[in-house]
Every structure is written in structure tokens, then in C-alpha cells.
Amino acid sequence: ANGNYRNGQNETGWGILEIETFNDFSEEIQSYAAGLIEGYCERLHNYIKNNLNWIKLKVNLLAKKDIYWHNTFTQLTGINDGYENNYYGEEEYYYIPNVSFKNSSVLLIQMSGDFFDLEHVFKKSENLEYEPSHCSGFIKITEGNKDLLMSHVSMSGYNTMNRILKLYKFAFDKKQSPGNIVSFSGYPAALSSADDYTxxxxxxxxxxxxxxxxNEPLYNKVKSKGQLHCWLRSYIANRLSVTARDWVRIFGRYNSGTYNNQWTVLDYKLFKPGQxxxxxxxxWILEQIPGLVVSRDITWFINRYGYWPSYNIPFLSKISELSGFNEKGLLNNWWRWGYTPRAKIFHRDHNKVKDLKTLKELMRYNDYTHDEYSRCKCDPHIQLNISTRGDLNPKNGKYEVSGMGFRNHGSIDYKGTNFELFKQLRFEVIGGPTYGGPGNLPYFSWSNTKINTTHYGQPINWNFTEFTTIVIPQMGITFIVMIKQTEIQFFTHYVPLYNHSET
Incomplete structure (x- = not known):
């Protein structure tokens, strides 16, 4: 069943709930699912409503004297007003800067990662898959400390490959907002990366x-008041932090226990090539679960081992214990730090990384039919790698863990940077699942995949190569903002993406 709930009581006196079921299931199952969805929608709506009311109270009370609460929802309101054409005044396209705390579709986009855990909080289903989407992260110091590379591969459903590379460049006071310029991989209408790579x-x-x-009882610690969702805390931390230590301290405030991650934060200012x-x-790393945030300086790790890997398993003992990973790790190395297949591949191959080219090769690596670390007690017995391709696994296979099998899930990109690129807030990117390489994998195509899901707006064939993000003062569609007292008017004109005389 699908459900959609909109609270229009202030406008019409009515809330609107729409429930749709599907004839693939018996009438008994359809009826039960309809009731389940209705309860879930209303409980989720009330939770978000109460959380927004608490945030509004804090912003109204503290925004003028605490930079932490300043401006975030103003930008979010601007996105929503632009999307909904909420202009004001006698003429069209006049907008009045304002702050709104309504539960909108744009807000729900920000919360996409938080919903991984909110589905458990509100028990959307009794048979929820325990594991959210996977990603691979990696830092490497090259020989002689000549370069410092940092890379990330997002893994998610292939229907989520409507991606955007964003650059926000704000003329804010740099003393108050050191991160007034941010460059990141993201999604339409999303203020924070959600991959995350910023x-x-x-x-x-x-x-x-x-x-x-x-450890499901931990979700009882998720509350609607006194907590801020992950997207908002990462947005604030990226804007206000001067150091990696700052970042984990700021992000750790108001833990919501939703979109629980292992964060890796690198301070490039402290790196001097060749020294x-x-x-x-x-x-620094930070690990979060409901009710607890733990952060540690792990500079010692890269000094000792020359690299740092991140692969969806807690490194810190307290988080590993309380989250349930210690117990799960006794059942299968899939959940055990240092022993899971990606851990072994990173440890074996990290010294092959010499530059951006070899960084890309490692992060896009998938030779699952030959690599000894790809083996599992499965049928077929080969599954696992740095950039996964769940669409290539047989539907009728037998797997130790559900996440190993055929499913709408795999690597959907590559991002990588080094010291020189980072100084310009640039990074290399590839859009789409991994292909080619030593495993000679086919590129992903909606024309022949067995994955059956919506993919509006996506290209059919995903055989793209890498390119480097370029910061251009004027590119694409440019908006000229005219301010008249408290009103803003937008005029749109087209500026060519490239000056052909310079290419």
C-alpha cells in the first residue's frame, strides 16, 4: 500500500489522507496494509510537526544571538517558495524573504536519510530490512607524504541516480561562517549532500x-523535541566549522538518532605536501546511534597505516557494542570491522593508490567473479566488493545475508579529490554504477536490467566517464536578484556554459 497525508486543516478545515493498494495481494493483506499505512502516516506527521514547532521556538528565541540557529530555514523556505511559486506583491516573481517551518515536500527531501531510521521508530513494517544503504569511504597518504587523497562511493537504489553537483557561495561574514562556500554531491532541492561528501x-x-x-530498543530515544535531524546538523557543521574537531563538536549537538553514520572529517589545512x-x-571520526554520539581523533591511524577506510561498520567500541554490531559480528564477518570483505580489499590494495587515477581504480573496483575476498557461503559464492552491483546477482541465488543478494542497490557514483583539487573545492566524479575494470562488468542500462522500478528523468545507459568539477563564475541559467526594500525580484537570462574561444 502507498499512503499520502497532507494536513490542510488551517486552510480548509480538513486533513487529507490518500491510501492506494495493489491487486497483486489478497484483499485481506490489502486491508491490513491500508490500516498500517494510515497509522504510520499520521504518527510520522505528528512527529515532524512537533519537531518543527520546537525548532521554530529555538530559532525565534536564539537566532539573533546564536549563529547556530541563523539562516538555515531561511534558505529552505526559499527553495520551497521557488518550487511552489509562492511569490508576493502585485506583480509576479516578487518574493519576500521569510522563514517558514511547515511540513513540506521540500523538507521531506532533506530528511531522506533520516527516514532510514524513522521507519524503525514508527515501525512501518514488522519485517524491515535492518541495513540501510551502503557506501565506501577512503583516505590515502601517498608515498613520501606527497599527496593526500579522499574519496567516497555512494551506494543506493538505482532509482536515486537523479544527481546534482552543487556549489553554494555565500557572501557571509567569514568569521561567523567559515564554510561560506561549500561544494558537494547531492540531490535536487537538498541543502546538504546526503551522500555525504562535502x-x-x-x-x-x-x-x-x-x-x-x-538494537531496536535504542529507537525509543528518538524524540520530536530537543533533537535536530542529521541533514540540518551536517549543514550547520559544514558552515560553522574551522577545524575537524570543531565539526564533530558542532554536529554532535542535538543528536536525533536518525541517519546514523560514521562520519570522517579531514582538515586539509593541516596537510603540507612532502612534510x-x-x-x-x-x-576526526564521529559515530552516532540513538542516544549517543562518540568522536575520536584518528590521525594516529593514518600515521601508522597510511590510509583510513570507512565501510558502514562502527570503529569505536562503545558504538559497536550498543548498536548490536558486536553480536552480529559473531554470526558473520559481514558485520565485523576489519574482517568484512571491503575491509580486506582496502587493506590489501591501499598501497596501489598513488594518484587520482589509481584512487578511482580502487574505489570503482569490482572483480567479484575472481577476487578471493568476494567469496561467501552463497550460491553463487561470489558477491562482495568496494563498488557493489546488486543488479548483477542472480534472483534465484541463496545468500548468507539479504544484503548480498539481487536487489535494487549498488554503487551509483564516484567522488575523489587530492590536495591541489581541494584548494579549489574541486573533485573528480563519475555518475552511475561501476563498469568495466578487471571484472569487465557491463555498464548499467535501464533497457536490459532486471531491476523494475521508476527512473524518471534518468538516461537509459550509464556508461559515463570521469570529469573534474569546474568552478565557473557564471554558468548555465543565471538568476539576477533585484532587492527592493523587503522584496526580491528574479530575472532570468542565459549565460553560455563555456567560452568556446578558451576551450
Whole structure:
């Protein structure tokens, strides 16, 4: 069943609930699912409503004296007003800067990652798959400390490949907002990356890989008041942080227990090519579960081992214990830090990374039919790698863990940067699932895949190659903003993407 609930009581006196069921199931199952969805929609709506009311109270009370609460929902309101054409005044396209705290479709886009855990909080289904989407993260110091590379591969449903590379460049007071310029991979209408992979003008690069919460009673710690969702805390941390230590401290406030991740935060300002690495504060990690945030300086790790891997398993013992990973790791190395297949591949191959080219090769690596670490007690017995392709697994296979089998899930991109690119807030990217390489994998195509899901607006064939993001002062559709007292008017004109005389 699908459900949609909209609270229009202030406008019409009515709330509107739409429930749709499907004839693939018996009438008994359809009826039960309809009731289940109705209860879920209303409980979720009330939770979001109460959370927004609490945020509104804090913003109204503190925004003028605490930069933490300043401007975030103003930008969110602007996105929503632009999307809904909520203009004001006698003439069209006049907008009045304002702050709204309504439960809108644009807000729900921001919360896409938080819904991984909210589905458990509100028990959307009794048979929820425990594990959210996977990602792979990696940092490498090259020989002689000549370069410092940082990369991330997002893994998600192939229907989520409507991607956007964003650059926000705000003329804010740099003392108050050191991260006034941010460059990141993201999604339409989303203020934060959600991958996450974000470069800031303060010299900070933050990324995350999601961790599951197997200890379900922890979700009782998720409340509608006194907590801020992950997207908002990461947005604020990226804007306000000067150091990696700052970032984890700021992000750790008001933990919502939703979109629980292992965050890796690198301070590129502390790296000097060819010189000895600092002993402290170069790299911090933060791990979050409902009710607890733990952060640590792990600069020692890259000094000792020359790399840092992140692969959806907690590194910190307290988080591993409370989340349930310790117990799950006794059942299968799939959930065990240092022993899961991606951990072994990273440890074996990290010294092959010498530059951006070899970084890309490692992060797009998938030779699942030959690699010894891809083996599992499955039929077929080959599944696992750095950039997964769940669409290539047989539907009728037998797997140790459901996440190993055929499903709408796999790598959907590649992002990688080094010291020189980062100084310009640039990074290399590839859109789409991994293909080719030593495994000679076919590229993903909606024309022949067995994945059956909507993919509006996507290209059919995903055989793209890498390119480097370029910061151009004027590109594409440019909006000229005219301010008249408290009103803003937008005029649109087209500026060519490239000056052909310079290409």
C-alpha cells in the first residue's frame, strides 16, 4: 500500500489522507496494509510537526544571538517558495524573504536519510530490512607524504541516480561562517549532500558511511523535541566549522538518532605536501546511534597505516557494542570491522593508490567473479566488493545475508579529490554504477536490467566517464536578484556554459 497525508486543516478545515493498494495481494493483506499505512502516516506527521514547532521556538528565541540557529530555514523556505511559486506583491516573481517551518515536500527531501531510521521508530513494517544503504569511504597518504587523497562511493537504489553537483557561495561574514562556500554531491532541492561528501572553504572535507542499528530498543530515544535531524546538523557543521574537531563538536549537538553514520572529517589545512603529518587533529571520526554520539581523533591511524577506510561498520567500541554490531559480528564477518570483505580489499590494495587515477581504480573496483575476498557461503559464492552491483546477482541465488543478494542497490557514483583539487573545492566524479575494470562488468542500462522500478528523468545507459568539477563564475541559467526594500525580484537570462574561444 502507498499512503499520502497532507494536513490542510488551517486552510480548509480538513486533513487529507490518500491510501492506494495493489491487486497483486489478497484483499485481506490489502486491508491490513491500508490500516498500517494510515497509522504510520499520521504518527510520522505528528512527529515532524512537533519537531518543527520546537525548532521554530529555538530559532525565534536564539537566532539573533546564536549563529547556530541563523539562516538555515531561511534558505529552505526559499527553495520551497521557488518550487511552489509562492511569490508576493502585485506583480509576479516578487518574493519576500521569510522563514517558514511547515511540513513540506521540500523538507521531506532533506530528511531522506533520516527516514532510514524513522521507519524503525514508527515501525512501518514488522519485517524491515535492518541495513540501510551502503557506501565506501577512503583516505590515502601517498608515498613520501606527497599527496593526500579522499574519496567516497555512494551506494543506493538505482532509482536515486537523479544527481546534482552543487556549489553554494555565500557572501557571509567569514568569521561567523567559515564554510561560506561549500561544494558537494547531492540531490535536487537538498541543502546538504546526503551522500555525504562535502568540501568547505574552511579547508574541511566531511563524508560518511551509514551504520545500522540492530538494537531496536535504542529507537525509543528518538524524540520530536530537543533533537535536530542529521541533514540540518551536517549543514550547520559544514558552515560553522574551522577545524575537524570543531565539526564533530558542532554536529554532535542535538543528536536525533536518525541517519546514523560514521562520519570522517579531514582538515586539509593541516596537510603540507612532502612534510611529516601532524600528530593530532588531521582526521576526526564521529559515530552516532540513538542516544549517543562518540568522536575520536584518528590521525594516529593514518600515521601508522597510511590510509583510513570507512565501510558502514562502527570503529569505536562503545558504538559497536550498543548498536548490536558486536553480536552480529559473531554470526558473520559481514558485520565485523576489519574482517568484512571491503575491509580486506582496502587493506590489501591501499598501497596501489598513488594518484587520482589509481584512487578511482580502487574505489570503482569490482572483480567479484575472481577476487578471493568476494567469496561467501552463497550460491553463487561470489558477491562482495568496494563498488557493489546488486543488479548483477542472480534472483534465484541463496545468500548468507539479504544484503548480498539481487536487489535494487549498488554503487551509483564516484567522488575523489587530492590536495591541489581541494584548494579549489574541486573533485573528480563519475555518475552511475561501476563498469568495466578487471571484472569487465557491463555498464548499467535501464533497457536490459532486471531491476523494475521508476527512473524518471534518468538516461537509459550509464556508461559515463570521469570529469573534474569546474568552478565557473557564471554558468548555465543565471538568476539576477533585484532587492527592493523587503522584496526580491528574479530575472532570468542565459549565460553560455563555456567560452568556446578558451576551450
Amino acid at each position: 568540501l568547505t572553504s574552511a579547508g574541511i572535507l566531511s563524508m560518511e558511511t551509514t551504520i545500522a542499528v540492530f 611529516e603529518l601532524p600528530k593530532n587533529d588531521l582526521i
